[in-house]
Amino acid sequence: MSAVMQHLFGIAQLSKNQIEHLVNLGESFIELSRRPIKKAPTLRGKTVINLFFENSTRTRTSFEIAGKRLSADVINISASTSATKKGESLLDTGETLAAMQPHVLVIRHSIAGTCEFLADFLPHTSIVNAGDGGHEHPTQILTDLLTLKTQAGGYDGITMTIVGDIAHSRVARSHLLAAQKLGYKVRVVAPKTLLPSHIEQYGCEVFHDFDAAIPGTDALYMLRVQTERLTDNCSFPSIREYHEAYGLNSRRLALAGDNCVVMHPGPMNRGVEIASDVADSVRSHILDQVEHGVAVRMGVLTALCGSAPDPVKRTPRRELEEAAMRAQGKLL
Amino acid sequence: MADVIYDNAAVNAALDRMAQSMRGKDDVVDLIGIERGGSRVADAIQQRLEETGCTVQRGDLDISFYRDDLDTIGSNPEVRPSHMPHDVSGRTVWLVDDVLYTGRTIRAALGEIFDYGRPDCVRLAVLLDRGGHQLPISADVAGLLHAADPGCSVKLVSEGDWYIEQRRVRS
Numbered sequence: 001m002s003a004v005m006q007h008l009f010g011i012a013q014l015s016k017n018q019i020e021h022l023v024n025l026g027e028s029f030i031e032l033s034r035r036p037i038k039k040a041p042t043l044r045g046k047t048v049i050n051l052f053f054e055n056s057t058r059t060r061t062s063f064e065i066a067g068k069r070l071s072a073d074v075i076n077i078s079a080s081t082s083a084t085k086k087g088e089s090l091l092d093t094g095e096t097l098a099a100m101q102p103h104v105l106v107i108r109h110s111i112a113g114t115c116e117f118l119a120d121f122l123p124h125t126s127i128v129n130a131g132d133g134g135h136e137h138p139t140q141i142l143t144d145l146l147t148l149k150t151q152a153g154g155y156d157g158i159t160m161t162i163v164g165d166i167a168h169s170r171v172a173r174s175h176l177l178a179a180q181k182l183g184y185k186v187r188v189v190a191p192k193t194l195l196p197s198h199i200e201q202y203g204c205e206v207f208h209d210f211d212a213a214i215p216g217t218d219a220l221y222m223l224r225v226q227t228e229r230l231t232d233n234c235s236f237p238s239i240r241e242y243h244e245a246y247g248l249n250s251r252r253l254a255l256a257g258d259n260c261v262v263m264h265p266g267p268m269n270r271g272v273e274i275a276s277d278v279a280d281s282v283r284s285h286i287l288d289q290v291e292h293g294v295a296v297r298m299g300v301l302t303a304l305c306g307s308a309p310d311p312v313k314r315t316p317r318r319e320l321e322e323a324a325m326r327a328q329g330k331l332l
Numbered sequence: 333m334a335d336v337i338y339d340n341a342a343v344n345a346a347l348d349r350m351a352q353s354m355r356g357k358d359d360v361v362d363l364i365g366i367e368r369g370g371s372r373v374a375d376a377i378q379q380r381l382e383e384t385g386c387t388v389q390r391g392d393l394d395i396s397f398y399r400d401d402l403d404t405i406g407s408n409p410e411v412r413p414s415h416m417p418h419d420v421s422g423r424t425v426w427l428v429d430d431v432l433y434t435g436r437t438i439r440a441a442l443g444e445i446f447d448y449g450r451p452d453c454v455r456l457a458v459l460l461d462r463g464g465h466q467l468p469i470s471a472d473v474a475g476l477l478h479a480a481d482p483g484c485s486v487k488l489v490s491e492g493d494w495y496i497e498q499r500r501v502r503s
Contacts, residue, residue: 025411028412035448037447041397041398042398070397302397302402
């Protein structure tokens with residue numbers, strides 16, 4: 001590892017070497033989860049708090065299992081049961097939890113930049129971004145890279161085709177950033193309503209016709225249609241029409257090469273973005289992604305706990321606020 | 333400056349002696365090498381044992397996740413997955429390492445072995461015991477002995493001709 005890493009906010013902050021280090025570290029943990037006794041003492045005495053303001057089953061469970069298999073104490077807090085419901089601000093929740101001296105806070109929030117914001121005020125806690133709005137989801141990308149590395153002969157120079165709701169997808173955005181650093185190619189496929197403007201700045205190819213994007217693809221990456229974020233009623237036609245135009249079915253899969261793999265960050269909606277028979281086919285590595293997710297998160301927690309500063313005396317919030325503003329040039 | 337303290341001939345003679353003393357009454361010997369140096373030593377001993385008609389059950393451990401110094405050295409940049417294809421429960425297993433120093437690696441390896449099963453007996457074979465133990469751990473079989481200064485690093489070079497070199501890292 002070239003530089004000591006205290007936080008994991010996103011792919012944007014990582015160098016190529018750091019990404020590859022985290023993927024390799026994750027790879028070495030795959031075997032631990034296949035043992036009869038799935039426990040190593042690596043993170044004994046460390047505390048990991050999962051703070052989830054958005055619903056999530058797989059990411060939260062994945063972090064929880066990763067921490068527990070490495071002997072960390074893992075505490076889960078979801079927004080519906082937290083003091084946020086009682087009117088506590090995000091910063092107060094963060095400071096309260098940090099005062100209990102955890103080593104790592106794993107945070108998911110619907111607002112982009114939540115982790116960076118909290119990190120300014122919690123200098124003695126490592127923060128992992130488990131998804132912040134439409135911004136980034138770094139551990140998912142590390143997971144996908146590990147799946148590509150172990151199941152598809154690597155990610156170097158491949159062409160990945162990401163299909164679906166690109167506009168709301170932090171996974172797509174993080175992949176576009178990773179692709180630029182690691183040198184794989186990304187094609188994005190979506191109706192115009194589900195594509196952000198200026199997507200070309202990421203150096204990807206843009207398609208509106210799914211069939212045209214398939215030949216030459218090494219990995220078909222399907223995204224869930226995030227109906228909870230599609231609130232305007234006009235960007236999404238109907239499930240049936242979407243499936244016809246952008247769903248992955250066996251006819252489309254046949255257009256791809258024999259070595260093309262199918263991936264999905266989950267949760268998937270069968271019959272919407274992916275047909276059931278494709279999801280269950282041998283080409284589908286969706287469950288491998290889930291398995292690798294645990295291994296990658298073990299690696300991330302280990303990397304952060306191996307470099308986290310010791311908890312020391314707290315600095316009053318006022319001073320931290322002023323320091324942060326000064327750093328951004330906002331304080332006169 | 334690195335000094336060669338044992339050359340290829342001395343190392344090979346030590347490996348011969350080790351294989352001889354590890355060959356018990358049983359015709360099946362369980363060897364577990366500690367990545368990475370220990371695995372190379374285990375390979376060499378396996379070859380010698382098999383030449384005498386012994387069956388060897390091999391495993392390899394990477395003890396990076398079992399170390400007690402994550403806070404001080406950070407996560408290991410190069411970790412290899414452990415590979416333990418045989419059940420160790422009820423067996424006598426030989427743990428093999430290249431250099432025995434503080435004993436912390438062995439302590440970590442013992443922890444890891446017991447996560448795979450419950451061996452009857454664990455024995456330790458090292459190519460070189462350099463002294464300076466910090467834990468009540470000693471080798472059952474040591475091919476070579478060398479009392480090294482704590483300021484020196486002692487390591488096995490196993491590319492091409494094998495030899496053991498000593499290098500001063502701090503005064």
